[in-house]
Amino acid sequence: MTTQQNTCALYRALPKIDDLLGEDRLTEACQDAPRALVVEALRSVLDDMREAISRGELCQPATIDEVVEAALKEIAVRQAPRLKRVVNATGIVIHTNLGRSLLADEAVEAVAAVASSYNTLEYDVEAGERGSRHDHVEALLCEVTGAEAAMAVNNNAAAVMMAIACFARGRDALVSRGQLVEIGGSFRVPDIMAESGAHMVEVGTTNKTHLVDYERATTEQTGLYLKVHSSNYRVMGFTSEVSLVDLVKLGDARGIPVLEDQGSGVLVDLTHYGLPYEPTVQASVAAGATLVSFSGDKLLGGPQAGIIVGRADAIARLKKHPMARALRLDKMTLAALEATLRLYRDEERAVREIPTLRALTMSVEETAERVDELMKQLTSASLAADFAAVDDVARAGGGSLPLTAIPSTVLAITPNKISVEELERALRLDGPVPIIARIHENRLVIDTRTFVHDDADVVIAALRAALSL
Numbered sequence: 001m002t003t004q005q006n007t008c009a010l011y012r013a014l015p016k017i018d019d020l021l022g023e024d025r026l027t028e029a030c031q032d033a034p035r036a037l038v039v040e041a042l043r044s045v046l047d048d049m050r051e052a053i054s055r056g057e058l059c060q061p062a063t064i065d066e067v068v069e070a071a072l073k074e075i076a077v078r079q080a081p082r083l084k085r086v087v088n089a090t091g092i093v094i095h096t097n098l099g100r101s102l103l104a105d106e107a108v109e110a111v112a113a114v115a116s117s118y119n120t121l122e123y124d125v126e127a128g129e130r131g132s133r134h135d136h137v138e139a140l141l142c143e144v145t146g147a148e149a150a151m152a153v154n155n156n157a158a159a160v161m162m163a164i165a166c167f168a169r170g171r172d173a174l175v176s177r178g179q180l181v182e183i184g185g186s187f188r189v190p191d192i193m194a195e196s197g198a199h200m201v202e203v204g205t206t207n208k209t210h211l212v213d214y215e216r217a218t219t220e221q222t223g224l225y226l227k228v229h230s231s232n233y234r235v236m237g238f239t240s241e242v243s244l245v246d247l248v249k250l251g252d253a254r255g256i257p258v259l260e261d262q263g264s265g266v267l268v269d270l271t272h273y274g275l276p277y278e279p280t281v282q283a284s285v286a287a288g289a290t291l292v293s294f295s296g297d298k299l300l301g302g303p304q305a306g307i308i309v310g311r312a313d314a315i316a317r318l319k320k321h322p323m324a325r326a327l328r329l330d331k332m333t334l335a336a337l338e339a340t341l342r343l344y345r346d347e348e349r350a351v352r353e354i355p356t357l358r359a360l361t362m363s364v365e366e367t368a369e370r371v372d373e374l375m376k377q378l379t380s381a382s383l384a385a386d387f388a389a390v391d392d393v394a395r396a397g398g399g400s401l402p403l404t405a406i407p408s409t410v411l412a413i414t415p416n417k418i419s420v421e422e423l424e425r426a427l428r429l430d431g432p433v434p435i436i437a438r439i440h441e442n443r444l445v446i447d448t449r450t451f452v453h454d455d456a457d458v459v460i461a462a463l464r465a466a467l468s469l
């Protein structure tokens with residue numbers, strides 16, 4: 001037979017979709033998956049096989065079993081959620097790619113409660129009439145930050161954009177050259193200014209900006225002073241910035257509002273937990289900022305949101321801005337935010353129950369105990385690898401506490417039969433839950449600081465599978 005004839009025979013030997021649908025295992029699959037999806041999966045498997053034949057990669061006729069097997073895999077892939085749980089073993093607590101902050105149990109319960117029931121989103125039960133969605137978090141935000149008024153929108157980028165648009169569209173917004181930062185995920189101050197319709201006026205220099213720089217640049221056209229917390233980098237050495245208090249004094253004298261983009265949204269004094277001082281929202285409010293904005297899912301440890309607190313008249317203007325409607329929060333986020341903020345009424349409870357704070361403040365001893373526990377279970381399983389508990393550092397991530405190395409004891413794995421790259425890949429791809437770890441000095445490093453629920457069991461099962469003798 002010529003190659004040509006052989007290829008034709010291979011094409012012809014491929015089973016027909018209608019015949020395959022009669023196969024028991026696929027009929028069963030049709031009970032869980034829509035029939036159209038099963039047909040699509042079969043079509044895609046057969047297309048792949050035809051291509052393999054045309055490239056000369058498939059030289060034997062495919063059996064029905066092989067096609068069914070491939071189709072079942074394809075169906076499983078198509079049915080599986082894309083957005084799904086992973087184990088964060090990176091030691092980066094606020095990992096933007098892995099969903100930033102996890103919600104406290106109370107917040108998860110609050111989300112579930114409003115998600116599946118009608119609720120008071122915009123209804124005032126007492127008055128029996130329409131209410132405002134802002135009310136659910138405003139009083140709490142005022143209580144925990146000391147501000148007069150507050151609101152929350154989709155994220156901090158949105159909050160900053162809306163505030164600039166509201167106070168400086170078509171006017172000048174002054175910002176120090178030392179604060180023209182880019183924050184991960186493409187938040188760039190000059191771009192946000194441009195999109196908000198404000199004319200950005202840069203003052204001072206990269207390393208030093210003085211109050212007189214703001215004074216000189218202030219004109220009739222000035223609508224806003226913007227102060228940006230350079231969360232993810234530090235200018236060191238010969239530097240100076242104008243303090244918020246001084247900027248507020250100038251703003252009050254000239255009738256110009258001051259917006260501080262605080263970024264991380266810290267509500268507790270982190271120095272009480274052995275971490276470096278990070279300016280708190282309360283401190284910015286006390287310094288008199290007209291508006292302070294911050295993320296809900298960074299150091300606050302809540303859902304994705306952009307929170308703005310500040311003076312009552314300024315917040316009232318923001319609430320009426322058309323962008324406030326476009327950027328408003330949904331009921332699930334509001335429920336999660338309300339529950340998270342409630343925990344801050346008792347700082348000890350907040351640190352214990354908000355996963356982000358708990359992970360950040362976990363002692364190095366506790367991480368060592370966790371690694372000990374893992375090692376016990378792994379060494380008793382006689383696996384093809386060497387395990388060691390080593391000193392390492394975790395990071396806050398999310399542009400918070402950028403220079404802070406948080407001491408962590410981690411599990412370092414040197415595989416004996418496969419390469420460390422193969423092990424990294426196996427943990428990421430082979431199990432039911434992807435495990436995201438990093439390679440350091442040719443060892444796979446697992447930081448347990450960010451483990452929750454049964455993450456440790458997931459990791460042990462995956463290591464047993466990947467490293468069996």
Ligand SMILES: *Cc1c(COP(=O)(O)O)cnc(C)c1O
Pocket residue numbers: 155156157158183185187228229230231232261262263264294295296305306398399
């Ligand atoms: C993270 C950050 C932002 C962006 O906040 P999102 O909630 O991610 O939109 C803006 N400004 C600063 C200073 C930040 O740290």
